[in-house]
Amino acid sequence: MNKPDFTFGDLVSVAGYPDIIFQVDGFREERHYYPHEQWDEMVYELIECSRGDWLEADEGDLTLVADAAQADEYLRANPPKAAKLNYEEDLAMYYFGEFGFGGSKKEKEAPKPSARELSAQEAERRKKARKERAEAVDNLLDRRKWYADSEAEDKVERIAEIDEELRRVSETR
Template structure:
């Protein structure tokens, strides 16, 4: 059985994650079987020390980040680890026309796109927020109605004074019209 090379709380770099540092939270040893062979693998559960992102990683894709086995100068900031992690891939031809940093940064790109999408989509209000908005709308409607009633009453009182002073039929018709409007507003 394999003995773990790293232990809990070790700080490590992971292939493909550039200079990001991860902390080992736990690990598990998986026993694998095939018709012709059997083997065991150690899989580590890691947490990004900056973002809190959870990552699972095989032991061969990690290097200590304490400076003893990782030279920080080997990290070029492009998101590509300069470590030699390609040994298990056999003969791989490197195509100079492909920006391999994009391949290694797929997870980062996906997160960026999802964050931008969430930022563009308006957040759905909670039931409490909807209830508060409805209560505010009703309160404003009551205030608006009370204001219209006050304005109608003021105008009607003005025309009643004019009727009392001049007795004009036009002013009486206006008082009747305002009485009807006031009754409609109150209902």
């Protein structure tokens, strides 16, 4: 099991809930298995400090405000603002706002891509670059063959230009 970044009683802020302080009530590790991949993630159960509303959040969405040992002192010095988490509005935004059917006036924050998503994007970019390079080489080889078979007066010069271009394309990685 991975060591959690936060523990019981820590005060945290959650992405998407500005100026609201939560306290870690519990956490769990979830394991996901699929045919070609698997991963673990830590999910935290949180209690909102001013009203006691409950929320679950992924580890990547949390920022430490004060550790458990300093929590009481922090809360005395910075009393939490009374805030009501509007789950109905969040759900409406999730289900309807993104698709233009109404929803909340709040701007939805674009989620940061995970390491897995970034890796997949990089792999896709490399695959596309390899495909484009292979197509360029095929095109240049076809042109070279055409000039080699032709009776054009400048065929030697054209073949030399194509060979130079082939060297440049094949050196690019």
